[in-house]
Amino acid sequence: MSSRPKAIGAGRRRGTMGRARGGWALGTRAVAVGLGLATLAGGAAGLAGCATVAQNRRGHLADPMMSLTGESLDAARHQKLYDTREGAAGGDGATAGGGCGCQ
Amino acid sequence: MRGTGLRTVGAAVLVVAVARAVRAQSTAPPAPLSPPSDTDILETLDERLRVESVTTRITSFDQFGHGYQAQGGPLLGPGSERATILEPQLEVVASQGDRLRHRLWVPVDFVTNASADAIDVVSNASRHVQAGSLDWASTYRLDAASDVTMSSGLHLEEPFRSWNAGMGMTRSFADGDTVLSGNLAEVLDWFDRFDIHGGRHGRTDRSSTTASVGVTQVVTPETVVNVNYGVTLQRGELGNTWNSVPLTDDQRGPEILPVERLRQAVVFRAAQFLPWNGALHLYYRFYADDWGLTAHSIEGELLQRLLPQLYVGALYRFHTQTGVDFFTTLANPNGSLRTADSDLAPLDSQTIGGKVVVDLPPARSVPALHFEFGYERYWRSNDLHTNVVTCATGYRF
Numbered sequence: 001m002s003s004r005p006k007a008i009g010a011g012r013r014r015g016t017m018g019r020a021r022g023g024w025a026l027g028t029r030a031v032a033v034g035l036g037l038a039t040l041a042g043g044a045a046g047l048a049g050c051a052t053v054a055q056n057r058r059g060h061l062a063d064p065m066m067s068l069t070g071e072s073l074d075a076a077r078h079q080k081l082y083d084t085r086e087g088a089a090g091g092d093g094a095t096a097g098g099g100c101g102c103q
Numbered sequence: 104m105r106g107t108g109l110r111t112v113g114a115a116v117l118v119v120a121v122a123r124a125v126r127a128q129s130t131a132p133p134a135p136l137s138p139p140s141d142t143d144i145l146e147t148l149d150e151r152l153r154v155e156s157v158t159t160r161i162t163s164f165d166q167f168g169h170g171y172q173a174q175g176g177p178l179l180g181p182g183s184e185r186a187t188i189l190e191p192q193l194e195v196v197a198s199q200g201d202r203l204r205h206r207l208w209v210p211v212d213f214v215t216n217a218s219a220d221a222i223d224v225v226s227n228a229s230r231h232v233q234a235g236s237l238d239w240a241s242t243y244r245l246d247a248a249s250d251v252t253m254s255s256g257l258h259l260e261e262p263f264r265s266w267n268a269g270m271g272m273t274r275s276f277a278d279g280d281t282v283l284s285g286n287l288a289e290v291l292d293w294f295d296r297f298d299i300h301g302g303r304h305g306r307t308d309r310s311s312t313t314a315s316v317g318v319t320q321v322v323t324p325e326t327v328v329n330v331n332y333g334v335t336l337q338r339g340e341l342g343n344t345w346n347s348v349p350l351t352d353d354q355r356g357p358e359i360l361p362v363e364r365l366r367q368a369v370v371f372r373a374a375q376f377l378p379w380n381g382a383l384h385l386y387y388r389f390y391a392d393d394w395g396l397t398a399h400s401i402e403g404e405l406l407q408r409l410l411p412q413l414y415v416g417a418l419y420r421f422h423t424q425t426g427v428d429f430f431t432t433l434a435n436p437n438g439s440l441r442t443a444d445s446d447l448a449p450l451d452s453q454t455i456g457g458k459v460v461v462d463l464p465p466a467r468s469v470p471a472l473h474f475e476f477g478y479e480r481y482w483r484s485n486d487l488h489t490n491v492v493t494c495a496t497g498y499r500f
Contacts, residue, residue: 053280053322061321064460065381066327066376073158074477081489086424087396087444087448088366090313
Protein backbone atom coordinates (compact mmCIF):
# COMPACT_ATOMS: atom_id res chain seq x y z
CA MET A 1 0.00 0.00 0.00
CA SER A 2 1.44 3.31 -1.03
CA SER A 3 2.13 5.90 1.65
CA ARG A 4 1.42 8.67 -0.84
CA PRO A 5 -1.65 10.55 0.32
CA LYS A 6 -4.50 11.37 -1.91
CA ALA A 7 -4.72 15.09 -2.56
CA ILE A 8 -7.63 16.60 -0.71
CA GLY A 9 -9.22 19.99 -0.59
CA ALA A 10 -9.47 20.56 -4.31
CA GLY A 11 -13.19 20.00 -4.30
CA ARG A 12 -13.91 23.17 -2.36
CA ARG A 13 -11.25 25.36 -3.87
CA ARG A 14 -12.34 28.17 -6.06
CA GLY A 15 -10.71 30.25 -8.73
CA THR A 16 -7.22 29.76 -10.08
CA MET A 17 -3.77 29.94 -8.66
CA GLY A 18 -3.12 32.83 -10.99
CA ARG A 19 -5.54 34.95 -9.08
CA ALA A 20 -3.86 34.22 -5.79
CA ARG A 21 -0.43 34.79 -7.27
CA GLY A 22 -1.23 38.23 -8.54
CA GLY A 23 -3.87 39.16 -6.01
CA TRP A 24 -7.25 40.43 -7.01
CA ALA A 25 -7.54 42.99 -9.73
CA LEU A 26 -8.03 46.51 -8.48
CA GLY A 27 -11.62 46.57 -9.66
CA THR A 28 -12.48 43.41 -7.78
CA ARG A 29 -10.89 44.78 -4.63
CA ALA A 30 -12.83 47.99 -4.96
CA VAL A 31 -16.05 46.07 -5.37
CA ALA A 32 -15.28 43.98 -2.30
CA VAL A 33 -14.44 47.04 -0.22
CA GLY A 34 -17.50 48.78 -1.54
CA LEU A 35 -19.69 45.85 -0.59
CA GLY A 36 -18.34 45.95 2.92
CA LEU A 37 -18.90 49.65 3.26
CA ALA A 38 -22.35 49.38 1.76
CA THR A 39 -23.25 46.72 4.28
CA LEU A 40 -22.08 48.93 7.09
CA ALA A 41 -23.78 52.02 5.73
CA GLY A 42 -26.99 50.12 5.22
CA GLY A 43 -26.90 48.77 8.71
CA ALA A 44 -26.18 52.20 10.15
CA ALA A 45 -28.96 53.79 8.16
CA GLY A 46 -31.39 51.14 9.27
CA LEU A 47 -30.43 51.48 12.88
CA ALA A 48 -30.51 55.26 12.83
CA GLY A 49 -34.23 55.13 12.35
CA CYS A 50 -34.80 53.38 15.65
CA ALA A 51 -36.50 55.23 18.47
CA THR A 52 -34.38 56.74 21.20
CA VAL A 53 -34.33 54.84 24.49
CA ALA A 54 -34.31 57.11 27.54
CA GLN A 55 -31.39 56.85 29.94
CA ASN A 56 -33.63 55.80 32.80
CA ARG A 57 -34.88 52.81 30.78
CA ARG A 58 -31.47 51.30 30.15
CA GLY A 59 -31.14 49.36 33.39
CA HIS A 60 -31.10 45.97 31.66
CA LEU A 61 -28.45 47.15 29.22
CA ALA A 62 -26.10 47.90 32.12
CA ASP A 63 -26.19 44.29 33.28
CA PRO A 64 -22.77 42.64 32.74
CA MET A 65 -24.56 39.83 30.93
CA MET A 66 -25.52 42.32 28.21
CA SER A 67 -21.98 43.33 27.26
CA LEU A 68 -21.68 42.88 23.49
CA THR A 69 -18.02 41.94 23.56
CA GLY A 70 -17.83 40.33 26.98
CA GLU A 71 -14.99 40.66 29.42
CA SER A 72 -11.87 41.80 27.53
CA LEU A 73 -9.55 38.98 28.62
CA ASP A 74 -12.21 36.42 27.74
CA ALA A 75 -12.58 38.00 24.31
CA ALA A 76 -8.80 37.94 23.85
CA ARG A 77 -8.46 34.24 24.57
CA HIS A 78 -11.38 33.46 22.26
CA GLN A 79 -9.71 35.45 19.52
CA LYS A 80 -6.48 33.55 20.07
CA LEU A 81 -8.27 30.22 19.93
CA TYR A 82 -9.83 30.97 16.56
CA ASP A 83 -7.17 33.10 14.91
CA THR A 84 -4.49 30.46 15.32
CA ARG A 85 -6.64 27.56 14.14
CA GLU A 86 -8.61 29.03 11.28
CA GLY A 87 -7.47 30.92 8.23
CA ALA A 88 -9.90 33.77 8.71
CA ALA A 89 -8.21 36.11 11.19
CA GLY A 90 -8.22 39.85 10.91
CA GLY A 91 -10.43 42.27 9.14
CA ASP A 92 -12.94 43.07 11.87
CA GLY A 93 -10.97 45.49 13.96
CA ALA A 94 -8.67 42.86 15.42
CA THR A 95 -5.34 42.84 13.67
CA ALA A 96 -3.94 39.80 11.95
CA GLY A 97 -0.32 38.95 12.65
CA GLY A 98 1.59 39.70 15.79
CA GLY A 99 2.99 36.62 17.39
CA CYS A 100 3.66 32.97 16.70
CA GLY A 101 4.03 33.45 12.95
CA CYS A 102 1.14 31.21 12.21
CA GLN A 103 -1.37 33.57 10.67
CA MET B 104 -28.12 92.06 105.44
CA ARG B 105 -28.24 95.08 103.15
CA GLY B 106 -24.90 94.08 101.56
CA THR B 107 -26.11 90.55 100.95
CA GLY B 108 -29.29 91.84 99.22
CA LEU B 109 -27.31 94.07 96.90
CA ARG B 110 -25.06 91.18 95.87
CA THR B 111 -28.14 89.04 95.14
CA VAL B 112 -29.74 91.75 92.99
CA GLY B 113 -26.43 92.32 91.15
CA ALA B 114 -26.08 88.63 90.38
CA ALA B 115 -29.64 88.48 89.08
CA VAL B 116 -29.06 91.50 86.81
CA LEU B 117 -25.88 89.89 85.49
CA VAL B 118 -27.65 86.60 84.71
CA VAL B 119 -30.44 88.41 82.90
CA ALA B 120 -27.93 90.45 80.90
CA VAL B 121 -25.99 87.36 79.86
CA ALA B 122 -29.19 85.55 78.95
CA ARG B 123 -30.33 88.48 76.78
CA ALA B 124 -26.94 88.63 75.09
CA VAL B 125 -27.03 84.94 74.29
CA ARG B 126 -30.58 85.17 72.97
CA ALA B 127 -29.68 88.18 70.89
CA GLN B 128 -26.70 86.36 69.41
CA SER B 129 -28.74 83.27 68.55
CA THR B 130 -31.44 85.25 66.76
CA ALA B 131 -29.05 87.51 64.85
CA PRO B 132 -28.86 86.87 61.07
CA PRO B 133 -25.78 84.86 60.00
CA ALA B 134 -22.82 86.70 58.69
CA PRO B 135 -22.74 86.78 54.89
CA LEU B 136 -20.63 83.96 53.33
CA SER B 137 -18.65 84.03 50.09
CA PRO B 138 -20.32 82.01 47.30
CA PRO B 139 -19.08 78.40 47.03
CA SER B 140 -16.57 77.74 44.32
CA ASP B 141 -16.74 74.92 41.73
CA THR B 142 -14.12 73.08 43.74
CA ASP B 143 -16.27 73.31 46.89
CA ILE B 144 -19.18 71.78 45.02
CA LEU B 145 -17.42 69.17 42.90
CA GLU B 146 -14.48 68.50 45.18
CA THR B 147 -10.94 68.69 43.96
CA LEU B 148 -10.26 66.41 41.01
CA ASP B 149 -7.66 63.82 41.79
CA GLU B 150 -5.24 63.76 38.85
CA ARG B 151 -3.22 60.94 40.33
CA LEU B 152 -3.40 57.47 38.83
CA ARG B 153 -6.23 55.55 40.45
CA VAL B 154 -6.52 51.83 39.87
CA GLU B 155 -10.09 50.91 39.00
CA SER B 156 -9.75 47.20 38.40
CA VAL B 157 -7.26 44.37 38.29
CA THR B 158 -8.19 41.19 36.45
CA THR B 159 -6.25 38.00 35.99
CA ARG B 160 -7.17 35.08 33.79
CA ILE B 161 -5.40 31.82 33.18
CA THR B 162 -6.35 29.60 30.26
CA SER B 163 -5.04 26.25 29.17
CA PHE B 164 -5.31 24.95 25.63
CA ASP B 165 -4.78 21.23 25.21
CA GLN B 166 -4.64 20.42 21.51
CA PHE B 167 -4.64 17.14 19.59
CA GLY B 168 -4.62 16.55 15.87
CA HIS B 169 -2.71 16.18 12.65
CA GLY B 170 -1.92 18.36 9.66
CA TYR B 171 -0.12 17.81 6.36
CA GLN B 172 2.18 20.77 6.96
CA ALA B 173 3.68 19.03 10.00
CA GLN B 174 6.48 16.48 9.76
CA GLY B 175 5.75 14.47 12.87
CA GLY B 176 4.28 11.55 10.94
CA PRO B 177 4.72 9.59 7.70
CA LEU B 178 6.90 11.30 5.09
CA LEU B 179 3.98 12.37 2.95
CA GLY B 180 1.26 11.98 5.54
CA PRO B 181 -0.09 14.31 8.19
CA GLY B 182 2.12 15.07 11.18
CA SER B 183 1.23 15.71 14.78
CA GLU B 184 -0.20 19.06 15.87
CA ARG B 185 -0.18 18.12 19.54
CA ALA B 186 0.41 21.16 21.74
CA THR B 187 -0.31 22.41 25.21
CA ILE B 188 -0.43 26.11 25.95
CA LEU B 189 -0.83 27.81 29.30
CA GLU B 190 -1.77 31.46 28.96
CA PRO B 191 -1.92 33.75 32.01
CA GLN B 192 -3.20 37.26 31.39
CA LEU B 193 -3.17 40.37 33.53
CA GLU B 194 -5.22 43.50 32.96
CA VAL B 195 -5.02 46.69 35.00
CA VAL B 196 -7.40 49.57 34.34
CA ALA B 197 -6.64 52.92 35.91
CA SER B 198 -8.09 56.40 35.63
CA GLN B 199 -6.29 59.72 35.81
CA GLY B 200 -8.68 62.55 36.51
CA ASP B 201 -12.07 62.43 34.89
CA ARG B 202 -10.90 62.36 31.28
CA LEU B 203 -8.02 59.94 31.01
CA ARG B 204 -8.20 56.17 31.34
CA HIS B 205 -5.41 53.64 30.90
CA ARG B 206 -5.46 49.93 30.21
CA LEU B 207 -2.41 47.74 30.66
CA TRP B 208 -2.67 44.22 29.28
CA VAL B 209 0.01 41.56 29.70
CA PRO B 210 -0.67 38.16 28.13
CA VAL B 211 1.99 35.47 28.52
CA ASP B 212 2.18 32.09 26.76
CA PHE B 213 3.95 29.03 28.07
CA VAL B 214 3.97 26.60 25.19
CA THR B 215 5.11 23.03 24.99
CA ASN B 216 5.65 21.69 21.51
CA ALA B 217 5.36 25.33 20.53
CA SER B 218 5.65 24.93 16.82
CA ALA B 219 3.50 21.93 16.50
CA ASP B 220 3.17 22.67 12.83
CA ALA B 221 6.56 21.21 11.98
CA ILE B 222 9.76 22.57 13.31
CA ASP B 223 9.92 20.69 16.56
CA VAL B 224 10.24 17.57 14.53
CA VAL B 225 13.46 18.79 12.96
CA SER B 226 14.76 21.10 15.66
CA ASN B 227 14.37 21.42 19.40
CA ALA B 228 14.80 25.16 19.13
CA SER B 229 11.25 25.94 20.07
CA ARG B 230 10.02 22.84 21.82
CA HIS B 231 9.36 24.93 24.91
CA VAL B 232 8.64 28.59 24.35
CA GLN B 233 7.69 31.45 26.60
CA ALA B 234 6.11 34.38 24.80
CA GLY B 235 4.82 37.60 26.26
CA SER B 236 3.21 40.84 25.22
CA LEU B 237 2.86 44.25 26.79
CA ASP B 238 0.01 46.39 25.52
CA TRP B 239 -0.90 49.85 26.73
CA ALA B 240 -3.97 51.81 25.65
CA SER B 241 -4.94 55.28 26.84
CA THR B 242 -8.40 56.70 26.24
CA TYR B 243 -8.99 60.43 26.47
CA ARG B 244 -12.49 61.82 26.72
CA LEU B 245 -12.64 64.81 24.41
CA ASP B 246 -16.14 65.77 25.47
CA ALA B 247 -19.29 64.14 26.74
CA ALA B 248 -19.76 62.30 23.45
CA SER B 249 -16.28 61.65 22.07
CA ASP B 250 -13.33 59.49 23.06
CA VAL B 251 -9.99 59.00 21.40
CA THR B 252 -7.76 56.01 22.16
CA MET B 253 -4.05 55.56 21.48
CA SER B 254 -2.47 52.16 21.91
CA SER B 255 0.91 50.55 21.51
CA GLY B 256 2.41 47.20 22.32
CA LEU B 257 5.36 44.86 22.12
CA HIS B 258 5.43 41.11 21.67
CA LEU B 259 8.50 39.05 22.54
CA GLU B 260 9.08 35.44 21.62
CA GLU B 261 12.24 33.46 21.11
CA PRO B 262 12.46 33.77 17.32
CA PHE B 263 9.95 36.60 17.05
CA ARG B 264 9.55 40.33 17.75
CA SER B 265 6.43 42.31 17.07
CA TRP B 266 5.39 45.92 17.58
CA ASN B 267 1.94 47.38 17.24
CA ALA B 268 0.40 50.82 17.43
CA GLY B 269 -3.14 51.96 16.95
CA MET B 270 -5.57 54.81 17.18
CA GLY B 271 -9.30 54.74 17.60
CA MET B 272 -12.15 57.16 18.07
CA THR B 273 -15.73 56.82 19.21
CA ARG B 274 -18.52 59.34 18.93
CA SER B 275 -21.94 58.90 20.45
CA PHE B 276 -25.20 60.39 19.23
CA ALA B 277 -28.80 60.52 20.37
CA ASP B 278 -27.97 60.57 24.05
CA GLY B 279 -25.70 57.58 23.68
CA ASP B 280 -28.16 55.43 21.74
CA THR B 281 -25.87 55.36 18.72
CA VAL B 282 -22.11 55.05 18.93
CA LEU B 283 -19.88 55.25 15.86
CA SER B 284 -16.33 53.96 16.09
CA GLY B 285 -13.28 53.88 13.87
CA ASN B 286 -9.89 52.26 14.39
CA LEU B 287 -6.53 52.13 12.66
CA ALA B 288 -3.83 49.69 13.69
CA GLU B 289 -0.42 48.70 12.43
CA VAL B 290 1.54 45.59 13.38
CA LEU B 291 5.15 44.97 12.41
CA ASP B 292 6.52 41.45 12.84
CA TRP B 293 10.23 40.69 12.66
CA PHE B 294 11.22 37.05 12.97
CA ASP B 295 13.73 34.36 12.11
CA ARG B 296 13.48 32.64 8.76
CA PHE B 297 13.78 28.86 9.06
CA ASP B 298 13.89 26.18 6.43
CA ILE B 299 11.90 22.98 6.77
CA HIS B 300 14.95 21.20 8.17
CA GLY B 301 15.21 23.59 11.11
CA GLY B 302 18.10 25.75 9.87
CA ARG B 303 18.00 29.49 10.42
CA HIS B 304 18.50 31.82 7.47
CA GLY B 305 18.52 35.37 8.75
CA ARG B 306 15.52 37.49 9.53
CA THR B 307 12.35 38.36 7.69
CA ASP B 308 9.36 40.56 8.38
CA ARG B 309 5.81 41.42 7.58
CA SER B 310 3.40 44.26 8.22
CA SER B 311 -0.33 44.19 8.90
CA THR B 312 -2.44 47.31 8.52
CA THR B 313 -6.01 47.24 9.74
CA ALA B 314 -8.79 49.80 9.41
CA SER B 315 -12.26 49.28 10.77
CA VAL B 316 -15.48 51.19 11.33
CA GLY B 317 -18.48 50.20 13.37
CA VAL B 318 -21.79 51.34 14.76
CA THR B 319 -23.48 50.26 17.97
CA GLN B 320 -27.18 50.99 18.43
CA VAL B 321 -29.49 50.68 21.41
CA VAL B 322 -32.64 49.44 19.72
CA THR B 323 -34.94 48.90 22.70
CA PRO B 324 -34.44 48.98 26.49
CA GLU B 325 -33.60 45.27 26.17
CA THR B 326 -31.75 45.12 22.84
CA VAL B 327 -28.44 46.42 21.59
CA VAL B 328 -26.79 45.61 18.25
CA ASN B 329 -23.44 46.27 16.62
CA VAL B 330 -22.19 46.12 13.03
CA ASN B 331 -18.49 46.31 12.23
CA TYR B 332 -16.54 46.24 8.99
CA GLY B 333 -12.79 45.90 8.81
CA VAL B 334 -10.07 45.45 6.24
CA THR B 335 -6.53 44.20 6.84
CA LEU B 336 -3.69 44.42 4.33
CA GLN B 337 -0.68 42.20 5.04
CA ARG B 338 2.65 42.37 3.25
CA GLY B 339 5.90 40.50 3.58
CA GLU B 340 6.59 36.95 4.71
CA LEU B 341 3.09 35.70 5.48
CA GLY B 342 3.96 32.20 6.63
CA ASN B 343 5.91 30.91 9.58
CA THR B 344 8.65 29.77 7.11
CA TRP B 345 8.90 26.22 8.44
CA ASN B 346 5.65 24.70 7.20
CA SER B 347 6.25 21.94 4.68
CA VAL B 348 4.24 20.52 1.79
CA PRO B 349 4.25 16.90 0.55
CA LEU B 350 5.38 16.82 -3.08
CA THR B 351 4.63 14.43 -5.92
CA ASP B 352 8.31 13.48 -6.14
CA ASP B 353 8.06 11.80 -2.74
CA GLN B 354 9.81 14.64 -0.95
CA ARG B 355 8.69 17.52 1.21
CA GLY B 356 9.17 21.09 0.08
CA PRO B 357 8.69 24.47 1.69
CA GLU B 358 5.37 26.26 1.73
CA ILE B 359 5.21 29.02 -0.89
CA LEU B 360 2.77 31.85 -0.22
CA PRO B 361 1.98 35.17 -1.89
CA VAL B 362 3.63 38.21 -0.34
CA GLU B 363 0.40 40.15 0.05
CA ARG B 364 -3.01 39.39 1.48
CA LEU B 365 -6.10 41.56 1.65
CA ARG B 366 -8.58 40.40 4.27
CA GLN B 367 -12.06 41.76 4.91
CA ALA B 368 -14.72 40.93 7.45
CA VAL B 369 -18.18 42.10 8.39
CA VAL B 370 -19.40 41.31 11.90
CA PHE B 371 -22.89 41.54 13.34
CA ARG B 372 -23.49 41.27 17.09
CA ALA B 373 -26.71 41.48 19.08
CA ALA B 374 -27.54 41.18 22.77
CA GLN B 375 -31.12 40.67 23.94
CA PHE B 376 -32.20 40.79 27.57
CA LEU B 377 -34.65 38.02 28.35
CA PRO B 378 -37.67 38.45 30.66
CA TRP B 379 -36.60 35.60 32.93
CA ASN B 380 -33.42 37.50 33.90
CA GLY B 381 -31.29 36.07 31.17
CA ALA B 382 -29.53 37.31 28.05
CA LEU B 383 -29.07 36.00 24.52
CA HIS B 384 -26.03 36.92 22.43
CA LEU B 385 -25.94 36.35 18.69
CA TYR B 386 -22.88 36.75 16.47
CA TYR B 387 -22.33 36.41 12.75
CA ARG B 388 -19.15 37.09 10.81
CA PHE B 389 -18.46 36.96 7.10
CA TYR B 390 -14.86 36.90 6.00
CA ALA B 391 -13.20 36.99 2.56
CA ASP B 392 -9.65 37.46 1.36
CA ASP B 393 -7.82 37.54 -1.94
CA TRP B 394 -6.25 34.11 -1.38
CA GLY B 395 -9.67 32.69 -2.18
CA LEU B 396 -10.72 31.91 1.38
CA THR B 397 -14.22 32.83 2.45
CA ALA B 398 -15.68 31.99 5.83
CA HIS B 399 -18.91 32.21 7.78
CA SER B 400 -19.00 32.07 11.56
CA ILE B 401 -22.15 32.02 13.66
CA GLU B 402 -22.32 31.94 17.43
CA GLY B 403 -25.00 31.97 20.08
CA GLU B 404 -24.57 32.32 23.82
CA LEU B 405 -27.32 32.01 26.39
CA LEU B 406 -26.77 33.52 29.84
CA GLN B 407 -29.02 32.98 32.83
CA ARG B 408 -28.82 34.75 36.18
CA LEU B 409 -29.56 32.30 38.95
CA LEU B 410 -28.80 34.59 41.90
CA PRO B 411 -28.13 38.32 42.13
CA GLN B 412 -24.41 37.50 42.31
CA LEU B 413 -24.28 34.46 40.03
CA TYR B 414 -25.03 33.66 36.42
CA VAL B 415 -24.22 30.80 34.08
CA GLY B 416 -23.70 30.69 30.34
CA ALA B 417 -23.72 28.18 27.48
CA LEU B 418 -22.09 28.82 24.12
CA TYR B 419 -22.18 27.24 20.66
CA ARG B 420 -20.22 28.37 17.59
CA PHE B 421 -20.07 27.03 14.06
CA HIS B 422 -17.47 28.09 11.52
CA THR B 423 -17.07 27.03 7.93
CA GLN B 424 -14.41 28.10 5.47
CA THR B 425 -13.28 27.31 1.96
CA GLY B 426 -9.61 26.62 1.59
CA VAL B 427 -7.23 29.03 -0.05
CA ASP B 428 -6.92 28.53 -3.79
CA PHE B 429 -3.49 26.92 -3.54
CA PHE B 430 -4.14 24.52 -0.66
CA THR B 431 -3.05 21.00 -1.44
CA THR B 432 -1.87 17.90 0.36
CA LEU B 433 0.28 16.79 -2.57
CA ALA B 434 1.86 19.51 -4.64
CA ASN B 435 3.69 19.71 -7.93
CA PRO B 436 7.35 20.47 -7.11
CA ASN B 437 7.37 23.11 -9.84
CA GLY B 438 4.24 24.88 -8.66
CA SER B 439 4.55 28.53 -7.83
CA LEU B 440 2.24 28.64 -4.82
CA ARG B 441 1.41 25.88 -2.37
CA THR B 442 0.45 25.23 1.21
CA ALA B 443 -0.62 22.19 3.18
CA ASP B 444 -1.36 24.21 6.32
CA SER B 445 -4.44 22.66 7.90
CA ASP B 446 -5.56 26.13 9.05
CA LEU B 447 -5.88 27.19 5.42
CA ALA B 448 -7.73 24.05 4.32
CA PRO B 449 -11.44 23.76 3.64
CA LEU B 450 -12.89 22.96 7.04
CA ASP B 451 -15.78 23.24 9.44
CA SER B 452 -15.26 23.81 13.13
CA GLN B 453 -17.51 23.83 16.15
CA THR B 454 -17.17 25.07 19.70
CA ILE B 455 -19.34 24.18 22.64
CA GLY B 456 -18.78 25.51 26.12
CA GLY B 457 -20.12 26.77 29.38
CA LYS B 458 -19.17 29.09 32.21
CA VAL B 459 -20.09 30.13 35.72
CA VAL B 460 -19.65 33.76 36.77
CA VAL B 461 -19.83 35.18 40.30
CA ASP B 462 -19.83 38.92 40.97
CA LEU B 463 -19.69 39.82 44.65
CA PRO B 464 -20.53 43.42 45.55
CA PRO B 465 -18.01 45.49 47.50
CA ALA B 466 -18.08 45.21 51.27
CA ARG B 467 -16.28 47.22 53.94
CA SER B 468 -12.61 47.49 52.93
CA VAL B 469 -13.09 44.74 50.34
CA PRO B 470 -13.42 45.60 46.64
CA ALA B 471 -16.00 44.04 44.36
CA LEU B 472 -14.88 40.58 43.35
CA HIS B 473 -15.36 38.77 40.06
CA PHE B 474 -14.83 35.03 39.56
CA GLU B 475 -15.31 33.01 36.45
CA PHE B 476 -14.72 29.42 35.46
CA GLY B 477 -15.30 28.06 32.00
CA TYR B 478 -14.71 25.05 29.80
CA GLU B 479 -14.90 24.79 26.02
CA ARG B 480 -14.29 22.09 23.48
CA TYR B 481 -13.27 23.08 19.98
CA TRP B 482 -13.10 20.59 17.13
CA ARG B 483 -12.43 20.79 13.42
CA SER B 484 -13.51 18.56 10.57
CA ASN B 485 -9.89 18.01 9.49
CA ASP B 486 -8.59 16.17 12.54
CA LEU B 487 -7.94 18.72 15.24
CA HIS B 488 -9.55 19.29 18.60
CA THR B 489 -8.73 21.42 21.61
CA ASN B 490 -9.92 21.43 25.20
CA VAL B 491 -9.94 24.85 26.79
CA VAL B 492 -10.18 25.52 30.52
CA THR B 493 -10.23 29.10 31.76
CA CYS B 494 -10.44 30.75 35.15
CA ALA B 495 -10.60 34.47 35.94
CA THR B 496 -10.42 36.59 39.07
CA GLY B 497 -11.09 40.30 39.12
CA TYR B 498 -11.04 43.09 41.67
CA ARG B 499 -13.12 46.23 41.11
CA PHE B 500 -11.97 49.05 43.38
